[in-house]
Amino acid sequence: MNLDSSPLDQTDVEGFFSLVEKNIGVALDASKVYLIHSRLSSIVTEHRFAGHSALLRFLITNPVGEIHWQAFEAMTTNETSFFRDIHPFEILKTTIFPDLIHKRKDSRELNIWSAASSTGQExxxxxxxxxxxxxxxxxxxxxxxxxxISEQALEKASLGIYNQTEIQRGLSEAQIQRHFKKLPNGYYEINPDLRSIVQFKQMNLIQDWPLMAKFDLILIRNVLIYFNQVTKSQIVKRLYTQLLDSSSYLILGSSESILFDQTYKIVQLDRVSYYQKR
Ligand SMILES: C[S@@+](CC[C@H](N)C(=O)[O-])C[C@H]1O[C@@H](n2cnc3c(N)ncnc32)[C@H](O)[C@@H]1O
Structure with a gap:
């Protein structure tokens, strides 16, 4: 672990933050400078930079390559948990899935997208x-x-293996028993029948999107908050074209809203807002 905490050159910090924003959309300001010290130390050590300042200099003076992507990924926040902010899952149970099941009874098909899924709990x-x-x-x-966007997060997600603390955040004892197998090392592995429903893919929301199916339900939670307004509204426009039809649903994080985009109809139910095509 590199414990370098020497002051950073402000121009280098600004240069690095603007690279992060340009490549992954995450907008960082002066209040986030401490993240450079807390999140980039392992890269400093692994690639033998003299310290954090040397790493920043390298990043802003070289074309974007492998070390850059390592640094960009390190600046993302992967915080998540099972059934995070339980309310949207209540609405999914009582309202959204019953409606979709009724509307899709002929095709008997449901396509769901968890965009920015982090380590898979969502x-x-x-x-x-x-x-x-x-x-x-x-x-x-x-x-x-x-x-x-994070390969590390996706790797963990696709293994479907969680430690004791992670598994207890949001799941009941009965759910753990029913859907996970306890491994000899004390970790818990999701059952293969649930694992097989989920397909994990790396995707940067601010770059070109691959050709994808249209979705009945899209969850994009706790990621738009990291983007600036222009990026946010571009993504929200693209999400619109990914919804199958006016009976499809878009759900954001509890502190996020896209009221600025009039093409969506907003529905407020209990504590949850969801969006549909007008
Ligand atoms: C706080 S987590 C949210 C996880 C989950 N949706 C939830 O609400 O619990 C934010 C995720 O957004 C991802 N992310 C950040 N920028 C991204 C981008 N440009 N494209 C795709 N994912 C991105 C991060 O890697 C991180 O896993």
Whole structure:
């Protein structure tokens, strides 16, 4: 671990922050300078830079390459948990999935996208919810696409293995018993039948999007808050074209809103807002 905490050149910090924003959309300001020390130390050590200042100099004076992507990824926040902010999952259970199941009864197909899925707790929570409350979906084609920019987060997500603390954040003892296998090392692995519903793919929300299916439900939670207004509204416009039709749903994080985009209809239900095509 590199414990260098020497002062950083402000121009280098600004140069690095603008590289981060240009490449991954995450907008950082002076209040986030401490993240350079706390998040980039392992890169300083691994690549034998003299310190954080030397790493920043390298990053701003060289074309974007592998070390840059390591640094960009380190500046993202991967905080998540199973059934995070429980309310949207309540609405999914009581309102959204019953409606979608009714509307898609002929195609018997549901396409769901968890955009910025971090280490997988969000898409697996949806898989668990569907398994526990909608037995009528047996025989349907259910696909949950989970994407994130962070390869490390996706690697963990696709393994579906969590430690004791992670598993206890949001899951009941009964849910742990039902959907996970305890491994000899004390970790918990999600059952293969749930694992197989979720497909993980790396994707940068601010670059070109691959050709994807249209979705019945998109969750993009706790990531738009990191972007500036222009980036946010570009992403929100693109999400609109990814919703299958006016009965599809878009759900954001509890502190996020896209009221600025009039093409969406906003519906407020209990404590949850969701969006649909007008
Ligand atoms: C705070 S987590 C949110 C996880 C989950 N959606 C939740 O609400 O619990 C934010 C995620 O956004 C991802 N992220 C940040 N910038 C991104 C970008 N440009 N494209 C795709 N994912 C990005 C990060 O890697 C991180 O995993």
């Amino acid at each position: 898409p697996y929570s949806i898989a668990i919810l569907l398994r526990e409350h909608f037995p009528e979906l047996t025989g349907w084609k259910i696909r949950i696409l989970a994407t994130d």
